[in-house]
Amino acid sequence: MDVPSSGSLPDDVFHDRCDAIIRSVSTVIDGKTEAVRLALTVLLAEGHLLIEDVPGVGKTMLARALARTVDCTVSRVQFTPDLLPADITGVSVYNQNTREFEFKKGPVFANILIGDEINRASPKTQSALLECMAESSVTVDGTTYELETPFIVVATQNPIEMEGTYPLPEAQRDRFMARISMGYPDAAAELEMLRSRELSSPLDALTPVVSVDQLRELIATVRRVFVSTAVEEYAVAIAQATRRDPEVRLGASPRATLHLVRAAKARAAIDGRDFVLPDDIDALAVTVLAHRMIPARHSAQASTVLTGHSIADVIERIVAETPVPVTAAAS
Template structure:
């Protein structure tokens, strides 16, 4: 795909989502980064700040299959993956696909479901497949989960297990809008939702081409070693009980390739790793001790400080552009 076409498609997606999400350029950019890196995105924040709106706007900007799952305490694993139903005419069981069989799956308030139901997504997110009654079904490519969750100290929520968090490439927080953005939101949404007028700006085939272009971004050995050094340092740090997994390292490099492509480069810089380290690593790590405000620890702010310190202490390689 030519560079100018890649840039045009990326800009179109950003503009489309930004018409719905006011004043959150960084969140929109990170969402696009995860989308192009074939990762799964976790959006965490308090209710009412636009988590689901961001997920829906991103999904509507691409002309592909989209499904939404509202996670509730009574949701069952079969409600996500599908179920085998007996057909009296054929006298055999037929598999009825669940909502996970879509290109983009929006999981709304994922931590309101029980851990058993949450686990139904483990195979889907790691292997892009579903196994039911001994039969394995391959999910459509690309397959991306965009999940929202409320802070786990809120009533009626279950903490995501470590294995589930590790499957999300990145976690972002929306935060409250500034006064101008909130005022603009009041005026623009008085009569209708901006989602109603949102139309796809890229096709699913164009999205596949964008993803393929990101895969071709060059990563030097020095940058790979830099990413590994940061991940290894998180496992040795005194303030961390569980450090970044090897999957986290892989996700960090893949996200860095997407960031480089969005910036118009065909090679990754150490700056890309630095910029994404907290977003990609923080939600996977567990602090060695919980001090201070519990909410801050659980939302990843203390771990973010540790990651920033590790990044600052890790020697930065000198990288030349790919020839």
């Protein structure tokens, strides 16, 4: 079932559903409201989310909590070096009774696919997700199977431990709409975590707050958020500047520009607006663009947090130097 093509949700209904999702996930992820809001932004923008951070800060917990808030089909894959592409997409099995091959669907046939430690799988297995993430379809033995919408990949990876990992290739990273980091909790949140998780996990008490059809309605409402020509030109100017910057070897792709505007529409809707401001573009630029770009001084540690921060500095400088359209700023 596709997203409805007409009609938007009333503002109060839209915001009630978004607030319910944020509150529900926040009961599991202590003190990380901004990370939860970014995850919801990607979900409503029909994008894929890469959660990258050090071990033990709640990457997988955020992915599982987000999936549990929606009453939809969810699959989880633990990426390992011996994982095969067929383990993700599915495989054709010969049925001796019918003497025909039958396709057995893999875990990718779900609304939300959680991928743990995605960079531990081989490049061949990682590439099995390329078609799924870009086209919402799977081709096996010459037959193409459409995935149900919405289809969202929420993947985690550890940027510190390099032993036994395969860095995500540029084509794979470009298919993720956004990359977020959890960061360590503050002292109060960590203390509350110690007290609340002594006897049970908060995930056990988490129940869906929206159905998959209600999620489709949220997505349909986000699609109809207005983006002026001036704001579109502003987003394009930022992307173009990343491709000319001397500190960048690989700038933002056209897909990155598209993802930036889509994410900005979702952010505007969550903030209660039916139009996008340049501030939405500014706020999401690093989250949407940084993981796709490669610095001019590329090294084996290009995917580490340190390199990510240096790229973030470049993007922030480019955003600051790019003129904000007067008509957009005044709207």
